[in-house]
Amino acid sequence: MTEKLYFQSEAAELLRLMIHSVYSNRDIFLRELISNASDALDKRRIEGLSNSEYADFSPQIRLARDAERRTLSISDNGIGMTRDEIVNYIGTIAKSGTREFLAAAGKDPKAQEQLIGQFGVGFYSAFMVAERVELVSRKLGTGEAWRFDSTGDEFYSLSEAERAECGTTVTLHLGPVGEDGKDYLDEWTLREIVKKYSDFIAWPIVMQCSQWKDGKESFEDQTLNSRKAIWARPESEVSEEEYKEFYRHLTHDWREPLKRVMLNAEGSVSFRGILFLPQEPTLDLFMNPKSGGLSLYIKRVFIMNDYEELIPDYMRFVRGVVDSEDLPLNISRELLQEDPVMRVIRRSTQRKIFGTLRKMSESERDKYEKFWEGFGRIFKEGVVQDREHVETILELCLFRSTALEGWTTLAEYKSRMKEGQEGIYCLCGKEAILRSSPKLETFSEKGFEVLLMSDPVDELIVANRETFDGSPLLNAALTDIETEEERKRADEAIKALEEDFAPLKKLFLESDFMKPLISDVRLSTRMKASPSCLQDGEGGVSIQMEHLMRAMGREFEGGKRVLELNPEHPVVRRLMELAHAGDDRAVDFAPVLYDQALLLEGGTVSDPGTFAKKLSALLEIALEA
Numbered sequence: 001m002t003e004k005l006y007f008q009s010e011a012a013e014l015l016r017l018m019i020h021s022v023y024s025n026r027d028i029f030l031r032e033l034i035s036n037a038s039d040a041l042d043k044r045r046i047e048g049l050s051n052s053e054y055a056d057f058s059p060q061i062r063l064a065r066d067a068e069r070r071t072l073s074i075s076d077n078g079i080g081m082t083r084d085e086i087v088n089y090i091g092t093i094a095k096s097g098t099r100e101f102l103a104a105a106g107k108d109p110k111a112q113e114q115l116i117g118q119f120g121v122g123f124y125s126a127f128m129v130a131e132r133v134e135l136v137s138r139k140l141g142t143g144e145a146w147r148f149d150s151t152g153d154e155f156y157s158l159s160e161a162e163r164a165e166c167g168t169t170v171t172l173h174l175g176p177v178g179e180d181g182k183d184y185l186d187e188w189t190l191r192e193i194v195k196k197y198s199d200f201i202a203w204p205i206v207m208q209c210s211q212w213k214d215g216k217e218s219f220e221d222q223t224l225n226s227r228k229a230i231w232a233r234p235e236s237e238v239s240e241e242e243y244k245e246f247y248r249h250l251t252h253d254w255r256e257p258l259k260r261v262m263l264n265a266e267g268s269v270s271f272r273g274i275l276f277l278p279q280e281p282t283l284d285l286f287m288n289p290k291s292g293g294l295s296l297y298i299k300r301v302f303i304m305n306d307y308e309e310l311i312p313d314y315m316r317f318v319r320g321v322v323d324s325e326d327l328p329l330n331i332s333r334e335l336l337q338e339d340p341v342m343r344v345i346r347r348s349t350q351r352k353i354f355g356t357l358r359k360m361s362e363s364e365r366d367k368y369e370k371f372w373e374g375f376g377r378i379f380k381e382g383v384v385q386d387r388e389h390v391e392t393i394l395e396l397c398l399f400r401s402t403a404l405e406g407w408t409t410l411a412e413y414k415s416r417m418k419e420g421q422e423g424i425y426c427l428c429g430k431e432a433i434l435r436s437s438p439k440l441e442t443f444s445e446k447g448f449e450v451l452l453m454s455d456p457v458d459e460l461i462v463a464n465r466e467t468f469d470g471s472p473l474l475n476a477a478l479t480d481i482e483t484e485e486e487r488k489r490a491d492e493a494i495k496a497l498e499e500d501f502a503p504l505k506k507l508f509l510e511s512d513f514m515k516p517l518i519s520d521v522r523l524s525t526r527m528k529a530s531p532s533c534l535q536d537g538e539g540g541v542s543i544q545m546e547h548l549m550r551a552m553g554r555e556f557e558g559g560k561r562v563l564e565l566n567p568e569h570p571v572v573r574r575l576m577e578l579a580h581a582g583d584d585r586a587v588d589f590a591p592v593l594y595d596q597a598l599l600l601e602g603g604t605v606s607d608p609g610t611f612a613k614k615l616s617a618l619l620e621i622a623l624e625a
């Protein structure tokens with residue numbers, strides 16, 4: 001029975017784009033299909049490790065040509081796909097960024113061409129060269145095979161098929177040779193493409209090739225790729241293009257890597273490898289703290305992908321390969337974890353990454369800032385996770401600051417510190433509102449620079465009271481920067497207002513709105529332009545910390561806060577007058593002052609309707625005065 005199924009709409013659109021594009025580099029279709037075949041072989045090999053029934057097989061990728069039918073097929077004896085997997089992986093695109101890609105490609109052929117070149121187009125690239133694409137696949141451990149067949153319209157057909165062993169065969173029905181004269185059935189064309197894009201593939205890519213002997217042509221299997229591990233070849237012999245292809249194969253990332261680092265350790269433990277810093281994070285890097293890791297090879301044999309033990313959690317954005325000569329091939333995952341060789345590899349890989357980042361920050365600042373924008377908030381987790389290297393990590397951290405638009409290091413901050421500064425002032429909160437926080441007002445008056453920190457982990461860094469190069473990181477929200485003299489004067493000023501303030505304080509404290517929220521209301525000279533702000537109460541927890549706790553899934557009851565009012569502000573003055581005159585309307589404005597302070601902390605107003613109404617009423621009273 002043959003079923004007709006529709007491609008998911010993004011998939012259909014991407015396909016249409018591929019087919020109608022005039023993309024000049026059509027050769028990449030082979031790279032994509034070989035890459036899929038190679039992944040499928042890796043997966044099958046891994047299955048074989050835990051199930052001896054599957055262990056015995058000779059992995060191979062085979063290219064086969066049929067000149068009469070004008071077909072080229074790419075077969076593997078890898079893991080294969082079930083019917084559902086074909087529907088989910090081939091009929092659907094789950095790749096993040098597809099929608100954006102399609103939107104950006106628009107209708108402009110030039111833009112489309114550029115974007116196709118960058119976007120990992122995967123299986124669909126087959127449609128750039130084929131009029132019709134067939135795929136027959138049989139999943140490891142199952143008896144049935146399935147045939148996918150499509151000409152790249154909105155639908156494809158799916159039917160039961162026969163296949164002697166597990167694996168996948170993709171058959172491309174090539175059209176007539178195009179204007180460029182390139183024929184993908186030509187032996188030398190295929191050889192060249194494999195050499196260029198897939199030489200490092202570890203599995204043999206085999207094709208029947210022609211041999212002339214005594215004027216007679218015969219055919220024999222030849223392996224087209226050298227299968228040499230790219231990290232084992234001298235750097236001078238590998239082109240940048242090959243490294244990029246390898247990165248692409250490894251990560252499926254369509255962008256070029258931001259940075260490449262070679263590992264080459266010889267000594268008591270010897271290992272080699274390549275590390276890459278990507279340009280931008282993938283979505284799951286943030287969603288899943290266990291994502292990432294490096295591929296582990298032992299003596300050139302692929303052992304596993306995404307091995308997180310090779311790298312500390314907070315460096316999980318680094319991609320790459322580590323290949324060791326000093327580990328036994330058949331070691332179990334449990335033993336591997338405890339092997340002292342692993343510890344050595346992990347430590348020296350980590351050192352290498354620190355070194356690379358330091359060099360980048362010193363001599364390629366733009367690149368480093370780009371790295372930081374993508375991965376800084378993951379790297380910073382190291383301050384909490386890796387106490388041994390706190391100094392090094394803090395040295396590499398970049399922060400936003402009141403002194404400049406861009407990024408600053410802590411060392412740069414220190415070089416700008418003014419006399420009278422007791423440490424490095426930091427304010428945590430939401431990025432969009434930090435710069436307008438009332439808590440910065442006294443600092444800016446004194447010309448003190450404050451670091452603006454908006455990542456969840458910043459809260460912990462500041463709460464931990466870290467020090468950097470002898471200077472403590474101080475929470476600006478909790479630090480008094482007044483001199484003794486100023487403090488005395490302020491105290492006196494507030495004392496003088498005490499009597500005027502008492503009725504308002506009483507009204508506020510006794511109001512039903514305030515009772516559950518605040519532990520005290522007091523006048524403060526810390527603000528210059530704002531009427532009110534919230535301070536964390538004794539032993540209290542800041543709003544950001546509350547968010548953090550909730551984000552980590554902890555039930556969290558926020559502590560009560562202290563509402564501080566600015567006696568210089570006309571609104572506060574007016575409310576004091578009203579309360580003093582026995583006008584109870586003043587109490588209605590407690591929620592407004594509270595909520596606007598909350599907004600500035602990045603909190604949300606509990607009841608926006610009431611907030612807006614009271615705000616208008618407050619304006620009216622203020623205008624009456």
Ligand code: ADP
Nearest residue numbers: 036037040080081089090120122123124168252
């Ligand atoms: P990508 O390889 O970037 O994930 P593709 O469109 O090329 O995107 O492939 C989608 C998915 O289809 C793959 O992730 C894989 O799960 C499956 N797939 C493709 N080709 C094969 C194959 N030869 N053997 C097994 N699975 C395959």
